[in-house]
Amino acid sequence: MTSHHPIAIIGGGPAGALAASLLAAAGRDVSVFDEKLAWEKPCGGGLTWKALQQYPFLAEAGAQSKSVEHCELISSCGQRVRLRLQHPVAVFSRLALNGLLLERARSAGANVYRERVTSIGGSAGDWRLATPHGEYSASHLVIAAGARNPFRGQFAAPISPHDLMATAGYFIPVHTALMQIQFLSGISGYIWVFPRPDHVSAGIAGKMGETSTRALRHLLEQWLDQNGFSLDGATFYSHILPSLRAQTMEALEVSGDGWAMVGDSAGLVDPITGEGLYYALRSAELCAEALVAERPQDYKQRLEEEVLPELRLAARVCDRFYRGQVFGDSVPERMVALTAQSDKFRELMSDLFAGIQGYRDLKARLFRILPTVMAEGLATTLFRPLRSGSLAPTTSAE
Numbered sequence: 001m002t003s004h005h006p007i008a009i010i011g012g013g014p015a016g017a018l019a020a021s022l023l024a025a026a027g028r029d030v031s032v033f034d035e036k037l038a039w040e041k042p043c044g045g046g047l048t049w050k051a052l053q054q055y056p057f058l059a060e061a062g063a064q065s066k067s068v069e070h071c072e073l074i075s076s077c078g079q080r081v082r083l084r085l086q087h088p089v090a091v092f093s094r095l096a097l098n099g100l101l102l103e104r105a106r107s108a109g110a111n112v113y114r115e116r117v118t119s120i121g122g123s124a125g126d127w128r129l130a131t132p133h134g135e136y137s138a139s140h141l142v143i144a145a146g147a148r149n150p151f152r153g154q155f156a157a158p159i160s161p162h163d164l165m166a167t168a169g170y171f172i173p174v175h176t177a178l179m180q181i182q183f184l185s186g187i188s189g190y191i192w193v194f195p196r197p198d199h200v201s202a203g204i205a206g207k208m209g210e211t212s213t214r215a216l217r218h219l220l221e222q223w224l225d226q227n228g229f230s231l232d233g234a235t236f237y238s239h240i241l242p243s244l245r246a247q248t249m250e251a252l253e254v255s256g257d258g259w260a261m262v263g264d265s266a267g268l269v270d271p272i273t274g275e276g277l278y279y280a281l282r283s284a285e286l287c288a289e290a291l292v293a294e295r296p297q298d299y300k301q302r303l304e305e306e307v308l309p310e311l312r313l314a315a316r317v318c319d320r321f322y323r324g325q326v327f328g329d330s331v332p333e334r335m336v337a338l339t340a341q342s343d344k345f346r347e348l349m350s351d352l353f354a355g356i357q358g359y360r361d362l363k364a365r366l367f368r369i370l371p372t373v374m375a376e377g378l379a380t381t382l383f384r385p386l387r388s389g390s391l392a393p394t395t396s397a398e
């Protein structure tokens with residue numbers, strides 16, 4: 001027997017669950033299918049201040065996240081600087097975040113099924129979804145199945161391994177208040193330590209093909225050991241992360257007749273930072289608004305206006321960020337040094353972490369603050385007290 005669902009959402013992660021709650025709240029008959037429902041998806045779980053402003057119910061769920069105000073940046077040469085974030089980052093366990101979003105979908109009236117969709121047949125207006133429990137039909141599909149989206153090739157050009165990052169990490173049962181980011185030489189990615197309410201998510205990401213997941217894991221384990229993290233009781237994780245190249249981003253297909261893709265399924269992740277949660281939520285919201293207005297074609301247009309220009313620019317500069325040189329140093333090396341030397345540059349870094357400094361107006365801001373940053377850098381180098389017995393200046397930028 002086939003049961004009919006006007007709107008079927010495949011995947012109940014942040015993108016699928018938010019789309020379901022918004023559609024149900026607007027009176028739509030919507031069903032969301034997730035093979036696991038709420039689970040500890042491999043993730044840092046960091047949500048920017050911008051995301052918390054856009055989705056205040058996440059800011060209000062304070063007890064389920066850890067508010068992080070201090071971040072340590074470490075360059076590949078080992079220079080460390082601590083930065084106070086003017087707008088804290090909220091770090092969620094994904095079990096808690098997904099659970100909260102799915103509960104909102106249920107309370108708004110969405111049907112939530114713990115079922116794996118194994119195939120999609122039919123066409124717009126009469127899609128046929130098969131799960132191990134039965135068959136469902138739907139008029140419209142929202143595909144929110146994440147980075148391993150098995151249906152992508154059926155609807156749009158498949159994502160190549162060159163458009164992915166490999167990640168490896170550990171959930172470690174320790175408490176810390178400090179977020180850490182370690183840049184790495186020869187790897188287009190970084191190591192992170194994100195404090196959560198009762199553990200930390202520590203991980204490493206690098207462009208697929210640049211190095212193997214095994215090598216990344218080894219690098220991470222070495223770093224954790226050197227930085228005082230024991231892996232006793234820790235759980236290993238590994239996953240993929242979309243990191244689209246500029247040419248893929250240019251030709252991105254996110255919707256068609258009777259279907260739309262949102263979040264990681266669509267490849268909507270910042271290729272430089274790996275931030276995907278905000279884009280998962282925002283793309284779901286734009287998609288839901290278009291469906292509620294009965295103008296599904298508006299989804300693509302709203303993404304084109306608001307989200308894609310930012311992600312496209314990030315894709316264009318990603319290689320230069322990780323592999324380019326500024327005054328003889330790598331960009332992350334120079335960035336860490338400027339963060340240590342200049343208040344003005346620290347403000348900029350804090351706004352980048354908050355998600356309120358976009359890429360499109362970054363160049364203009366850099367030119368505006370350049371004279372102050374240079375003067376502060378010079379003054380710090382010349383007048384900072386020397387460490388005893390050393391010619392190297394000390395660095396504390398909190």
Ligand SMILES: Cc1cc2nc3c(=O)[nH]c(=O)nc-3n(C[C@H](O)[C@H](O)[C@H](O)COP(=O)(O)OP(=O)(O)OC[C@H]3O[C@@H](n4cnc5c(N)ncnc54)[C@H](O)[C@@H]3O)c2cc1C
Binds near residue numbers: 149150169
């Ligand atoms: C290691 C790592 C660290 C990250 N850290 C951060 C971070 O700190 N901050 C940030 O903003 N982003 C981070 N990201 C990115 C972030 O995790 C993703 O962008 C985000 O989870 C995307 O949400 P989504 O709903 O699109 O997909 P997902 O969260 O992947 O959800 C997809 C859902 O679909 C379900 N599903 C898949 N196939 C089927 C099927 N056939 N039938 C039924 N259900 C199905 C899955 O069970 C899953 O629940 C990280 C990613 C990785 C890999």
